[in-house]
Amino acid sequence: MQFKVSNANKLEGVISLPGDKSITQRAMLLNSIAIGNSTISNHNTGSDALSMFNCLQHLGVNLKKEIDPDTNQELIYIIGNGLNSLTKPKVALDAENSGTTMRLLAGLLSGQPFASVIDGDSSLRNRPMKRIIEPLSKMGAQIYGSKNNTVPPISIDGGNLKGIKYSPEVASAQVKSCLLIAGLFAQGETELYNLKPSRDHTERMLKFMGANIEINEANISINSSTLQAKDILIPGDISAAAFWLVAGICHKNANILIKNVGINPSRSKIIDVLQSMGANIKIINLQEEMIEPIADIQVKSSQLKGVTIQGKVIPEIIDEIPILALAGSCASGKTIIKDAKELKYKESDRITSTVDTLRTLGSDISATEDGMIINGSNQLYGNECDSLNDHRIAMLAAISGLIGKGVTTINNFESVDVSYPKFRDTLDILIS
Numbered sequence: 001m002q003f004k005v006s007n008a009n010k011l012e013g014v015i016s017l018p019g020d021k022s023i024t025q026r027a028m029l030l031n032s033i034a035i036g037n038s039t040i041s042n043h044n045t046g047s048d049a050l051s052m053f054n055c056l057q058h059l060g061v062n063l064k065k066e067i068d069p070d071t072n073q074e075l076i077y078i079i080g081n082g083l084n085s086l087t088k089p090k091v092a093l094d095a096e097n098s099g100t101t102m103r104l105l106a107g108l109l110s111g112q113p114f115a116s117v118i119d120g121d122s123s124l125r126n127r128p129m130k131r132i133i134e135p136l137s138k139m140g141a142q143i144y145g146s147k148n149n150t151v152p153p154i155s156i157d158g159g160n161l162k163g164i165k166y167s168p169e170v171a172s173a174q175v176k177s178c179l180l181i182a183g184l185f186a187q188g189e190t191e192l193y194n195l196k197p198s199r200d201h202t203e204r205m206l207k208f209m210g211a212n213i214e215i216n217e218a219n220i221s222i223n224s225s226t227l228q229a230k231d232i233l234i235p236g237d238i239s240a241a242a243f244w245l246v247a248g249i250c251h252k253n254a255n256i257l258i259k260n261v262g263i264n265p266s267r268s269k270i271i272d273v274l275q276s277m278g279a280n281i282k283i284i285n286l287q288e289e290m291i292e293p294i295a296d297i298q299v300k301s302s303q304l305k306g307v308t309i310q311g312k313v314i315p316e317i318i319d320e321i322p323i324l325a326l327a328g329s330c331a332s333g334k335t336i337i338k339d340a341k342e343l344k345y346k347e348s349d350r351i352t353s354t355v356d357t358l359r360t361l362g363s364d365i366s367a368t369e370d371g372m373i374i375n376g377s378n379q380l381y382g383n384e385c386d387s388l389n390d391h392r393i394a395m396l397a398a399i400s401g402l403i404g405k406g407v408t409t410i411n412n413f414e415s416v417d418v419s420y421p422k423f424r425d426t427l428d429i430l431i432s
Contacts, residue, residue, distance in 0.1 A: 001413050002413065004408070004409050005407070007382075007402065007403070007406065008431045011430045011431065012256065013257075015257070018044050018045060018046065018419065019042040019044040019045075020234050021100075021239070022201055023235065023292065025104065028078065029056065029104055030181075031227075031229050033227060034227035034229040035082050037077070037079050038077075039075050039076070039077055040075065040076040041073065041075050041231075041232075042235075043234050046418050047096055047417055047418050052098065055095065055101060058090070059086045059087060061078065062081075064076070080227075080229045082226065092118070093118045094120065095124060097124055097347060102129070102152060104177055106154055106156065107181035108181050110143060111161055111181075113158065117155045119154075120153070123348070125146070127152070127346075129151055130145070130149055133150075135179055136178070139163070139164050139182055141156060141182070158185075160187075161183075161186035165193060166193075167193050167194040171314075173198040173202065180203065180222050183223070189221050189222070191220070195219065196218075197312050197316055199264065199267050203215055209227040211225040212224070236262060237262065238263060238267050238270065239320060240419065241261045241297060243399050248299035248302075249277075249327065249330075250378075251402065252301055255300050258296065263283065263294065270320040270324070271283070277335075278305050282298045283297060304331035305333050306328060306336075307336075309338070311338075314339045319392065321337060321371075322350055322353075323395070325355075326400055328376055329358055329362075329380060337373075338368070340371040340372075341371075348393060355372055357388075361380050361383055361397065361404060362377075382404055382409075383409075384408075384411070385409070386412055388412070389415050391416050391417070393415075
């Protein structure tokens with residue numbers, strides 16, 4: 001699908017976001033192996049979350065979607081029957097484009113007494129899986145990937161796991177979550193140590209649901225546990241909010257209020273980075289909703305300056321780096337992004353795709369081995385580009401189109417449906 005975006009005279013309005021994709025996927029999986037009934041509200045409706053829903057159905061989980069007659073919102077209802085309630089799937093499980101679905105399910109299936117296969121689309125088949133295959137094998141799972149156990153599809157013959165002590169080499173919430181989920185099924189303690197900072201939704205949710213888990217800064221240990229089903233309200237996705245934050249600070253006439261955004265400290269560093277660039281962003285109406293902090297965010301047009309972004313903050317803003325590069329393009333001075341080599345292993349090589357897209361749209365930007373260098377000029381202009389089947393690149397191009405001169409044409413824009421099917425509706429609110 002082709003989508004055209006023109007420079008907007010102003011960006012103004014109150015918007016809500018899709019439910020957080022990462023939290024939605026974890027809430028479905030963990031409630032599926034908990035004891036009791038649960039309801040998930042404000043869930044993400046993108047194709048990544050749908051892939052988790054479909055895979056769990058193939059594993060025999062009793063979960064369904066229904067419209068709440070009182071609110072007219074779609075809810076997910078799950079009846080959980082415990083850790084050992086899953087059944088052998090009759091088909092290979094299709095994670096589609098979702099690395100989260102694949103890696104979390106790999107941890108779950110490694111604890112099951114049956115064989116299974118997880119596959120995905122052409123993009124997912126190129127994403128690295130050795131990082132989970134090696135530790136799961138050490139726990140006792142018979143798990144194999146393609147190309148010398150490095151990429152999907154993954155075949156798993158699970159059961160009889162034992163706890164291990166393990167220090168992941170990469171700062172990855174997906175790897176950490178995979179091993180914590182496997183640890184629920186293992187004999188003895190599973191300890192992850194020297195963990196690098198990454199989003200902590202899984203450990204928060206496990207603790208909330210009664211898991212025998214201990215969290216001590218860079219070390220987490222878990223033992224086999226019975227989980228109790230919990231109703232979960234999913235906060236708005238801060239990774240989706242990031243696009244509107246940058247739109248607001250880069251546009252010359254913007255005033256946007258974003259409602260009910262999840263501002264988990266392991267995810268909200270994007271706000272800190274933008275504020276360090278001079279962004280006029282305010283957090284209001286802060287509240288703790290169940291297990292995640294939620295707030296409204298107000299953003300207005302701002303004068304930005306270039307900064308250097310590097311080090312331990314990078315894993316906590318990894319999904320927001322493409323749109324941060326756009327902020328750097330609108331800033332005065334130079335913005336340097338380092339230590340972001342992990343971007344190469346996303347839905348696209350996001351170093352290359354971000355740089356190529358923004359350069360096509362007028363940015364003075366160049367790639368490095370582990371990041372990019374942007375000479376801020378605010379001379380963005382419309383052009384034709386492609387999403388490269390990456391939802392974040394599609395949205396990056398659209399936001400650039402709102403700010404730059406002329407018309408921006410984005411091919412294969414349907415990739416936004418991975419995480420934000422109603423992106424165009426939100427855009428229409430702000431320009432109407």
